[in-house]
Amino acid sequence: MTTPDRVHPAWLPPEAFRAIGSRRTLVLGDGLLAETVHDEVAQASARYGGSVRRAGDGPYDLVLALTTAEALPGVAGEVRPDSAIGDEGYVLARRDGVTVVLADEPAGLLYGLFHVVRLGERAFAGERPAEHHRPAVRRRMLDHWDNVDVHPVMGQVERGYAGGSVFWRDGAPRGDLARVRAYARLLAACGINAISVNNVNVHATEAHLLTDRLGDVAALADVFRPYGIRVHLSVSFASPVVVGGLPTSDPLDEDVRKWWADVTGRVYDTIPDFGGYVVKADSEGQPGPFAYGRDHADGANLLAEALAPYGGVVHWRAFVYNHRQDWRDRSTDRARAAYDHFAPLDGRFRDNVILQVKHGPIDFQPREPVSPVIAAMPATRVAVELQVTQEYTGQQRHVCYLAPMWREVLGFRPWGADGSDVADLVGGGDLVAVSNIGDDPYWTGHPLAQANLYAFGRLAWEPRLDPVAILDEWIDLTFVPAATGDTERLRRTLHEIMDDSWRTYERYTAPLGVGFMVRPGHHYGPDVDGYEYTPWGTYHFADRDGVGVDRTRATGTGFTGQYPPPWSEVYESLADCPDELLLFFHHVPYGHVLRSGSTVIQHIYDTHFAGAEQAAEAGRRWEEAVGLFDPALHARVKDLLDEQVRCAEEWRDQINAYFFRKSGVPDARGRRIP
Amino acid sequence: MTTPDRVHPAWLPPEAFRAIGSRRTLVLGDGLLAETVHDEVAQASARYGGSVRRAGDGPYDLVLALTTAEALPGVAGEVRPDSAIGDEGYVLARRDGVTVVLADEPAGLLYGLFHVVRLGERAFAGERPAEHHRPAVRRRMLDHWDNVDVHPVMGQVERGYAGGSVFWRDGAPRGDLARVRAYARLLAACGINAISVNNVNVHATEAHLLTDRLGDVAALADVFRPYGIRVHLSVSFASPVVVGGLPTSDPLDEDVRKWWADVTGRVYDTIPDFGGYVVKADSEGQPGPFAYGRDHADGANLLAEALAPYGGVVHWRAFVYNHRQDWRDRSTDRARAAYDHFAPLDGRFRDNVILQVKHGPIDFQPREPVSPVIAAMPATRVAVELQVTQEYTGQQRHVCYLAPMWREVLGFRPWGADGSDVADLVGGGDLVAVSNIGDDPYWTGHPLAQANLYAFGRLAWEPRLDPVAILDEWIDLTFVPAATGDTERLRRTLHEIMDDSWRTYERYTAPLGVGFMVRPGHHYGPDVDGYEYTPWGTYHFADRDGVGVDRTRATGTGFTGQYPPPWSEVYESLADCPDELLLFFHHVPYGHVLRSGSTVIQHIYDTHFAGAEQAAEAGRRWEEAVGLFDPALHARVKDLLDEQVRCAEEWRDQINAYFFRKSGVPDARGRRIP
Known part of the structure; x- marks a missing residue:
């Protein structure tokens, strides 16, 4: 490359x-x-x-x-x-x-x-x-899933697709503060004002950033400070045991409370404008309050109490679910988990606890409904978490401009057309996203993925910005000032490739909101049954007759009941459920007729042929634009588009072959399905 | 554990x-x-x-x-x-x-x-x-897939399920020569007389064992020598470039020939009874003669020429196939690859080249036909390669006594009942197997997996031994001399658990010889479609109507034509093909009636319910035998049987659910399929 x-x-x-x-x-x-x-x-x-x-x-x-x-x-x-x-x-x-x-x-x-x-x-x-x-959202925050040590599976940056960390390398600070400063400047320019500098999965070495390696964090804070960015830290809930040598991390234990108070005091002695802690607890193997028979309010309040004297906050992630589910058990529904765990705790969190909720109920799929938790906790400060790093959206090898998806999330009105939207709900609060940068010379691996980071910052400042307008801003800053050719053609090329790229990606991947047809582990490329018989709670239940997850109250898991009306009724209804979410909420026969008028199976074929063709078209557009961009950047994007075209065809063929083999229904337009 | x-x-x-x-x-x-x-x-x-x-x-x-x-x-x-x-x-x-x-x-x-x-x-x-x-087979050899460096994915021992290597640790010799001596003694006691001490995938560090790290190999040879075991070395075909600094490894290049002659001379100066080289060339990314437009005879003969003056041999692996196959292309057939590559070269190999052929045409599946290469090269010395390490047969977490499978392979008569069997064909030659031991205190992780190593040695000495008799020998050596309880019950327990364990494993895993329904990468546990849309050439082609690979001459890939009669006709015929290999050779509807009288789909259900139940029964037998064995050993095996029972149920449920969802055919006996 x-x-x-x-x-x-x-x-x-x-x-x-x-x-x-x-x-x-x-x-x-x-x-x-x-x-x-x-x-x-x-x-x-x-x-x-x-x-x-x-x-x-x-x-x-x-x-x-x-x-x-x-x-x-x-x-x-x-x-x-x-x-x-x-x-x-x-x-x-x-x-x-x-x-x-x-x-x-x-x-x-x-x-x-x-x-x-x-x-x-x-x-x-x-x-x-x-x-x-003025910013609509008070805290506009990036979470870095950067490890200090190289993790044997996840590498230096978990779900990072842009090289190593700009903060850490091989167990130590990288020390390239000029690069960090350049990064801080980019963030300030798009409106980011908070950053968490290590992975939410806190491993052994990283746990020490809170105590004996706090100096490493302070050095970063010094670089971010002149750009108005406060530094936060991901901490292990088990820190009192892991780094403190206490026999317990029980949040109601007096020694534990004192330990957190002391440690936090030292943090503020060192970094007076420290932002606070980010915690992934009782999730995917991370320790949490459940080990002591306590709930998440107990856990979060423990840290909040320690931070309160200094104005710090706890970002407590709501991503809690059973990742050892029995795939045979269709009554357990991972989509329900965050609501089931947290909604009953509404009102029990301290003021400086921010419950950080992923935008969808599962995990950053290209299409999910908005999480019902966001509207379910009026007495709790809720932050919405987006994922700029393209874990499930092409891993910065595919062009996938995410602002249109985020705009839909922020514009969703849980109580229908007359109520507040998600942007209102987080207004004055927090919008958080997982960073997509690394030590790659283009910051984001794919040069065009820079637009996602820029757009996140801008949407956090002003959630009602039009994604097309944000892209224009980004183009006018990034490419136009130094352009020597036809800037209108340059602008048009990028819009043609990027504006609809999220929907293109959606077309050639998992259909109709069903999610999780990626290769297990690394999550790149298709594997229709890859998660179907696993403990992860991510299933599509395709058989020879139909596909989809029944999450209705009438016959399914009852997840639709976590929404207020009208959505509880819209999603429950086979007739009213939006096509793009149909298989998220319903199990239907292949012959089921969508609101669009197409059958489910024909929709699958049509969108997959169309999506792969749109990827190929993007590749052709880019090749035609060869003189408009810096040659090295053009060559990098061309290599990546070649891979995107290959992978889109792989998705098309695997999805179509899988459903053709299963349904036996031929393509109405007679195209070749392998 | x-x-x-x-x-x-x-x-x-x-x-x-x-x-x-x-x-x-x-x-x-x-x-x-x-x-x-x-x-x-x-x-x-x-x-x-x-x-x-x-x-x-x-x-x-x-x-x-x-x-x-x-x-x-x-x-x-x-x-x-x-x-x-x-x-x-x-x-x-x-x-x-x-x-x-x-x-x-x-x-x-x-x-x-x-x-x-x-x-x-x-x-x-x-x-x-x-x-x-006297031994029926002249060279009875174990190949260790041990790395010197820890490989980031494969670890210290590739496909090792018994801990680290007894030879190497973290890039250096382990230096535990007492353990190596104990190992040499065990091998001599079952008849092994040759050993290759490093992985056939030769990485950077391991390539130097041939030259500047030869002393490490000599130290092992000194320990094996008193037990009649000669040491061999896996070498990279690219050694002249990688460690020799030459610009090429072209087998017809004079400098390359001279380099190998010189290096080999130094090897024999250091280890006068050195056995020879093992080479995996042009396979799964390993370098080989194809890079220079040469064929495998050119490649193998190059090394053979260097070894000939000293009586050394080259084991040249026939495991050559396209591992970047397009799954959409049903005309390419990995099963054909070894024959297609090597049969035309018969007669072109030097006398001290031994073509090392895996026993089946694919890759150590629990059930494959015997490789047609074994009978196709009368003018070539052919070694049959077995796999003692249980890569595809439960990874030493499942009891799977492999001697019955090997006995079937060795007893197979390529020309029908009147001709030679495989044992005859390798008689006077070589039988090779991939080792299953590591630094685990029980050598093999699963204590009962020791029997596989013992049985391999004994079958290599005398291929017509009855697997049940071998098991008796092993029990009488391993358990009986120090037993304090009822030795008859002890013997009976082990026979009940082990005699039929390979067929039990076959029952609950991939059905009817179709192979490869394991999780990609690590190969443990079920994933029916795990390899179905990959480049590895291992497919089952299940759709809503049927399953299996058509390898006939009439309508398929023509693989059946690589066998001499009568097998070319038996395998070609849907009526005559043995049930246990049906899906290896034919694509059939789920309603196809087997020679056993059952339909394919009902056979799948029945064998999977039966296999899982047999695993559970083995677990119960073992628990009853608690007083008959050393408590620590009994506890270890119990833990492993628990895992086997769990995993067998997982196989049963995934395979049954997969085929029920696809076929829509209910179980005739009304059992629950998830």
């Missing part, structure tokens, strides 16, 4: 700062983040001939100032915000030839600066009435 | 030497192996009060003497062999109260000694007319 000599600048190429860098800019404000803003402008100015001015040294083209600053130039005074805009918000306006960004706090200045960067020359044209910007 | 404190003596417990050790014995003969015999007797005598006498110091109860020895006592002279009995043969007789073993060479004395050990007190009772014993 083609590899460039240096690290790719992603959505912050120097050329993206040309508009700012050629202007006269005033930066007014004190504090670490204001210095960052000043340095960014100074660097751009040095490159493009502009200047950073002092107060009184006007005229200015751009003013970036704190509302509290003295000596605000007149035009800035005119655009003062109507009210407090929060510690990350800003007002953007342009009057009388001066572009103004005002913020109450330095973080707002930083986000305002990157807004101006996104606008480019448009920031300096015409007039612009005052726009108030 | 229960682990004893010390290494288990396997079939050589001290008590097995009680009969000899309490007698007056004369050992007459010079040489290393005669010394071994002398030391064995001396050790036993020290324990049990007997004595080793000098010539002229009679009377004796036992005489072990070379025919060339001077001062043979009279009774020995009377039993002189009729003719030369070869360098490993011996004559055994008893006259006038004296048991006599005579051999032409010291190795014969050693094998004769172990014969007397097997007989125990029976060796010293009554009269015994002279019996001439």
